Amino acid sequence: MADDAQEVAEPSIDLREYWNIVLKRKWTVIAVFLFVVTLVVVYTLRQVKIYEARASMIIEPYAPQVLGNVREVYALGADSYWSNKEYYETQYKVITSRTVSAKIVQQLHLEGNKEFLGIDKLPPEEQKLFLDDPPDYVEMVRGMLEVEPVKDSRTVYVKARHRYPKWAQRLANAAVNAYIEYNQQTRRQVTVEAADWLLSQARELKQRMDESENALHGFKQQNQILSVSLEDRQNITSQRLQDLNATLNKLQAERFALEAKRKQIQDIREARLPLESVDKVLSNPLIQQLKESYFKLKEQQAELGTKYLSEHPKLKAVEEKLKLVRQDIEREIDHVLSSLDTEYRAQMDNERKLQSELAKVKNEALEINKKEIEYNRLKRVADNNAAMYQLVLKRQKEATLASHQKTNNVYKLDAAVEPRDPVHPRVRLNLLLAMVLGLLGGIGLAFFLEYLDNTVKNQDDVEKALGLPFLGIIPSIKLQGEEEPKSVSLRDHYLLTHPKSTVAECCRTVRTNLLFMSPETPSRRLLVTSPGPEEGKSTVAINLAITMAQSGSRVLVVDTDMRRPRLHKTFGVPGSTGLTTLILGEAEAPAVIRHSEVAGLDVLPCGPIPPNPTELFHTERFTRIVEDLSAGYDRVIFDSPPVLVVADPLILSRKMDGVVLVIKSAHTSREMAQRAVRQLRDVQARILGVVINDLDLEHREYGYYYYRHYGYYYGEKESPPPSS
The missing domain is CATH 1.10.287 (Helix Hairpins)
Incomplete structure (x- = not known):
């Protein structure tokens, strides 16, 4: 495998990956969905019911010409085809104007009407407080009216909304009547004003005509052109x-x-x-x-x-x-x-x-x-x-003559009837929108949380973010309640107690991948490490050693974690002597290597914890010890400290045939993993690949649901594991 990372190709859209994200965050989606739906339902039910009544009328572009060729002073309708649009738009504004609304207030006697104001069911004290500071009735009526023209026709719907159906009906009918009356009254008023003005002008013009005629007659008389022109x-x-x-x-x-x-x-x-x-x-x-x-x-x-x-x-x-x-x-x-x-x-x-x-x-x-x-x-x-x-x-x-006409270009078509069903709140629509918004919001939040989650979770993350081969996974080992006190020991020996479990099969897969990576030049000295602590590197090293021993190889697992050694506890061997004793020359290898209960698997514990572990790994004696141990076993597996914590793994990696990097699923961030890989590459360590540890196969969020089939073929009836 080359040290330089391969160029990452542009990712393609994988709908299954999106679906797995939704399944992973399903409780988030459900919570957001229920929250939005509940909030909308409560809000909708608390809203005041509003009823809408609708009356219709016809607005003709021209008024009937009763007097033939007599031109109107105030033309009802549009002057030409091209001004129709402007005329109708103007009329729509007139219908909802303050002038027409004021006529409605006057016709229906709305001022101080408690039922219209919606305060009829309030206590008298609150009614009095409300009436002491009365609202703008005209603006209230304007806010309740709406004009809806019918496309490709001259019909116009006038809608009125109110909390009481009968008032919605009254307002719609009153709006149509007030507009028709306004139209006639405006025409009559303008015509009368024009007639009065014309009369005053006629009187003035008659006086001027008489004066000019008298001046002409005086001129003719003065110049003696009366008899002869x-x-x-x-x-x-x-x-x-x-x-x-x-x-x-x-x-x-x-x-x-x-x-x-x-x-x-x-x-x-x-x-x-x-x-x-x-x-x-x-x-x-x-x-x-x-x-x-x-x-x-x-x-x-x-x-x-x-x-x-x-x-x-x-x-x-x-x-x-x-x-x-x-x-x-x-x-x-x-x-x-x-x-x-x-x-x-x-x-x-x-x-x-x-x-x-x-x-x-x-x-x-x-x-x-x-x-x-x-x-x-x-x-x-x-x-x-x-x-x-x-x-x-x-x-x-x-x-x-025109002022005495009662013609109009507006006709009432249908009167409004009392509505039976409210138009607001629209319960079904609100519920549907709440469901859609809740679902979209929940999915959006799920994707947002997934975007914020920068941990390594699956094979794609390993290959894309780190550019390293993927060796396999180690599923989560879930213990029952009575096993919790011995959880560490039971986890490390899980392969022995559950040889046909999914965990065991996954460990064998990792072993097989390691063996097939370089069949001609096998990696005899393997270093197992992780970017940080608590990622399960020791458990992986132990289980990997067990699987290799079970395959017939002579395997030695060495505890090089001189700060927190634990192999002696796992295998139940004395920890008073070990690797540090060999490095200091106080004992020979056969005296400190312990046999385990697994055939073909020996353990070299850490020994006494030294004050300067890093200096010990730099010594020539440690190098000779590694060479001697490799000569006596088919595989030597070194359990080292985390890469980002101490420098020990970097020193050890230079003396190994390969490094196995253990990453805890949904725990190790991409940045930590990349830093660990970068440091190992800086010292020219040979990284064989990555093992994802503690992967929860109960959920399909990482796209590895197919790993659950590992245990199906082999079955677990002989030694059923804890529920997983």
Whole structure:
């Protein structure tokens, strides 16, 4: 076996192990179970019985529209599908509100009601003390009410709880009635308040409408637009502006024509235009006649000029006539020009007058526009006031009409009936919960105690915590009453008195495991020790020696516990000489080795107790003694002190072929066992394995119930053991 501990694998869940823990701590589980159940039963029976009554009602999302399209001031129900949830949640809160609860208190006259308060059966003195400091009745009622909506419906259950069934019934019915009344009253109150407010607003708006209409009439009267509207006056003024503009444009065109004629005539007069162009400008008949005469004379002049010289009298006479006609034409042109000037001046005068009139009309139009702004403002105010007045008046009439309605969106479905069975305390449920909690609590406490128990109890603890081979167990040896005074001696010789017992078979198993651990190189020198005292190492060493002797081996058991020796007492041999005598050289081995009643088994007692046992084990003589003893016997078993108490076992282990570590079941802690193993390994001792001693096979808590079958096959009829 290697000295280093093997790596521990992750533990798997073993339900049988858990079951064994429960069986081991069964009295703890039963005690906790009975305690919890008893406590809950007592608590439940001491509770006041509470009865629950349930009334139902339907809350519609919309109230019936009795007045058709008349809009309600206070809408009963939800405005839309999406607000249904918020509406219903609000109504559930309203049902259990202080307002509704106060109505219930008032309807049922709960103030000072002794039966409602549950003090009717108390002595008068206690009743008086209670009523002197009365509770909040509204909060009491609120605490007794509960709302339970029915899923996927508009039905709502209103539950009421009380110690008396009839009061539970009254409270449930009163809650439904109070909520319905509250719903109607709230709607009526809000509607009446709205109608009153609308009426006051209508009066105020009517006054404002009258004032605005009077202001508009005064404005029209002041600006003389009573008979003709302002719009008509604007149209008339606009038409006048158009006519004046057309006339002005016409006069200006005529003036421009006169200016052109006048300029042409002036050019003719100043001889800047030929006389031939006069007919194109002037339409005067006289000028046209003189023009014809002038051209005829010009033709005669031309004709005479071809015949006569320039000084000829005929030619001179024609020239004189031409001059006279020319003068007549110019004079006539002057007359026409003078007439044109007069007409031009008259035209200019008319144009100035027309422009003055046009400017006047434009100013009038501007004034009308200014008046139009003020007029429109006054008219708009008057129209708005009239519209608001009509709207508010109509809404006030609708609100007044709606306030007289008695419609509601809440209907009572079923009235509450008087309950027969209480809902609290729930005896069956409480008992069931108590049983479950008691069982779970007991099991939990059992596992907790098991978790706190860090002792080595079974093979798994040995292999996992210590990493050592498991050699076997030694069951608990239970003696009867008359055997108690000789308990030590009887325990050590139990194999002799009970050869077919379970204890004997377990000792043989340990012996067999030791022999098969190293069949080629058998361990002839064995050291039996334990982590601490009172763990049964001496008993194991004695019984192991007996089983080996019974198998035919020559065995010597040596008592090396020089502080508390006991082998001489067990085998009934003298203890005056022994191992210490050999080490000191005062005697030889044959003189101090004693024969026992078991064939093949000899005993070497401790001898006188020395003051320094540890120093004796360090001597060379002790080493030679061990070698000599090993040469004379097949097996030499050394019973040593505990490892954690003295250093003797550590010194002895270096001289042994192997060490057997004895651990007392459910007594030796894991820490003590690990420390003992660590110290033995520190001195390079060869630890053969662990024997669990004093294991109680009456219980199955350690998972070794199968060991009880050891004695079944062999039977114990020949020498029945004490009850175990």
